Amino acid sequence: MLVNDTIVALSTPPGQGAIGVIRLSGPKAIAITDVFFKGRNLTKVEANTVHYGKIEDEQGKVIDECVATIFRAPKSYTREDVIELSCHGSPYILEQVIQICLRGGARMANRGEFTMRAFLNGQLDLSQAEAVADLIASENEASHDLAIRQMRGGFSDQIKELRQELIDFAALIELELDFGEEDVEFADRGKLEALVEKIKGVIKELLDSFHLGNVIKNGVATVIAGRPNAGKSTLLNSLLNENRAIVSDIAGTTRDTIEERLNINGIQFRLIDTAGIREAQDSIEKFGVERTLEKIGSSTVVVYMFDVISTKPEALWADVERFLNASKVLTANATRIFVANKMDLNPYTQPEDYYKEGMISKDNLLPVSALNKMNIEALKEMLYLAVVDNPASMDQTIVTNSRHFDALNKAFESLDAVLNGLRSGITGDFVAMDIRQALHQLGLITGEIHTDDLLDSIFTRFCIGK
Structure with a gap:
C-alpha cells in the first residue's frame, strides 16, 4: 500500500x-483542493484555519458552498497534510466533490486507511488505533x-514499560551469549x-480484567428464566419502566425470547425474557423452552425467577438441579441471581427458607x-455488582480486545x-x-512488531473515512 499518495x-x-x-x-491534499476551491488560496493559508x-x-x-479546514503536517490526525470539506449533506453534492478530487489526483481511501496512516506515521500505536474503532462503536x-x-x-504505556524492563535484562543475557566461551554472567x-515474577503479576491482572472488558464492550447477556407465570415479563417491564412484554395470567404466554437493553451505571445489559421452563404442552412451547436453555447457556448473568405462592423450596431446588445444573447449559463463569417474586401476595414468606448451601x-x-x-432498584444494583465486583476496578486498565488477550496469554x-x-x-541461550x-x-499489542496481514485484519474493520 502506498503511503506517499x-x-x-x-x-x-x-x-x-x-x-x-x-x-x-496526503502530500497533495492542499494542492488538489486549491484547484476547485474558490475563496482563498489554500496553499498560502496558515495551518489549523x-x-x-x-x-x-x-x-x-x-x-x-462549503467550509474548508486546513491541517498541515505533522499537526494533523495522520501527521500528513489534511483538508476537511464541510459540504451540504446532499448525496449528489458529496459524490460530485469526491469525483472532482479523484480527477485531481487523489484516490479513494481504503477502510481504516486514515487511522492506518496515523499508526504508520507514529501518531498512534496499534492498540490506540484499535481503541479508535472501539470509540466509534461505543454504545x-x-x-x-x-x-x-x-x-x-x-x-x-503500561505494556511499553513492561516490555522495556524486560528488554534491559534481555540485552544482558544476549551479551552473555557473545562471551559464551569465557563463562561470564552479566x-x-x-x-x-x-522482574519476571513482577511482570507476570501485572499481565495476570490484565488477563483477569478481560471478562469485565468483554461484557462492557459487547453488553451483558442477562437471561430472565423460570417457570411459566413466575412474573418474568412483568419483571422485564419493571426493569425497563415500560410495557415491553405482554403480561397475562395464562401460562406459557411468552413462546419466544424478547430482548431489550438496559443501562445501569454506564454498563449495558441485554435483558432477555424467555419462555417458561416446564414440560412443554405443544411443539411450539417445546421450541420456546429449547431456545430458553440455549440463551441460558450463552449468558453472563441468569436471573432465575420463582413465584413464592406456588413454588416451595424443594420445588425450586429441584428446578435448579434439573434446568441449571443437570442440563449443564450454564456457562462456567455465569452469575446466578434468584428472584423471589409476588412477595406482596405472601408477605410472610421467609427468604431464608429457600437457602441451600452451595446453591x-x-x-x-x-x-x-x-x-x-x-426492590427493582436493589435488583439493578445486584446486576451491576454481578459484573463489576469492585466499582473502583472501572478506573483501572481493562483489556477489551481479544487480540490483546491472546498476545498477553502467550x-x-x-x-x-x-x-x-x-x-x-x-x-x-534457552x-x-x-x-x-x-x-x-x-x-504485537502496541505494533512495535507487526505484519501486513495483522494490519489488514485490524484496519479493514474500520469504516471508510476513518
Whole structure:
C-alpha cells in the first residue's frame, strides 16, 4: 500500500443530512483542493484555519458552498497534510466533490486507511488505533470511557514499560551469549527472576480484567428464566419502566425470547425474557423452552425467577438441579441471581427458607414484587455488582480486545518458561529464546512488531473515512 499518495473519502455517514464531511490526506491534499476551491488560496493559508468558499468543477459550474479546514503536517490526525470539506449533506453534492478530487489526483481511501496512516506515521500505536474503532462503536458510558482511556495511551504505556524492563535484562543475557566461551554472567539471575515474577503479576491482572472488558464492550447477556407465570415479563417491564412484554395470567404466554437493553451505571445489559421452563404442552412451547436453555447457556448473568405462592423450596431446588445444573447449559463463569417474586401476595414468606448451601443464599436471592416494583432498584444494583465486583476496578486498565488477550496469554506462558528455565539452571541461550518470545507478543499489542496481514485484519474493520 502506498503511503506517499493522497487519499479521499466521505467521513460522515452516507445518506442525506445537513452536513457531509469529505476528508483528504496526503502530500497533495492542499494542492488538489486549491484547484476547485474558490475563496482563498489554500496553499498560502496558515495551518489549523477554517475558510469559506465555493466548489467549482472543471467547467466552472458551482457544485456547492462549503467550509474548508486546513491541517498541515505533522499537526494533523495522520501527521500528513489534511483538508476537511464541510459540504451540504446532499448525496449528489458529496459524490460530485469526491469525483472532482479523484480527477485531481487523489484516490479513494481504503477502510481504516486514515487511522492506518496515523499508526504508520507514529501518531498512534496499534492498540490506540484499535481503541479508535472501539470509540466509534461505543454504545454506553462504560465502553466509551474505556475506549477513551486506551486511545490516550494508558494501556499502551503500561505494556511499553513492561516490555522495556524486560528488554534491559534481555540485552544482558544476549551479551552473555557473545562471551559464551569465557563463562561470564552479566545478568543477575535473582533480579531477573524477581522482574519476571513482577511482570507476570501485572499481565495476570490484565488477563483477569478481560471478562469485565468483554461484557462492557459487547453488553451483558442477562437471561430472565423460570417457570411459566413466575412474573418474568412483568419483571422485564419493571426493569425497563415500560410495557415491553405482554403480561397475562395464562401460562406459557411468552413462546419466544424478547430482548431489550438496559443501562445501569454506564454498563449495558441485554435483558432477555424467555419462555417458561416446564414440560412443554405443544411443539411450539417445546421450541420456546429449547431456545430458553440455549440463551441460558450463552449468558453472563441468569436471573432465575420463582413465584413464592406456588413454588416451595424443594420445588425450586429441584428446578435448579434439573434446568441449571443437570442440563449443564450454564456457562462456567455465569452469575446466578434468584428472584423471589409476588412477595406482596405472601408477605410472610421467609427468604431464608429457600437457602441451600452451595446453591442459594442471602448473597444471590432477592425478594421482590415485580408488579409493584418492590426492590427493582436493589435488583439493578445486584446486576451491576454481578459484573463489576469492585466499582473502583472501572478506573483501572481493562483489556477489551481479544487480540490483546491472546498476545498477553502467550507472553504469560513464555515468562512461565523463563522462570522454569531459571529455576532449573538451563543455559542462557534457552532463557534468551523465551524472553524474546515474550517480547514479541508484547510488541504485537502496541505494533512495535507487526505484519501486513495483522494490519489488514485490524484496519479493514474500520469504516471508510476513518
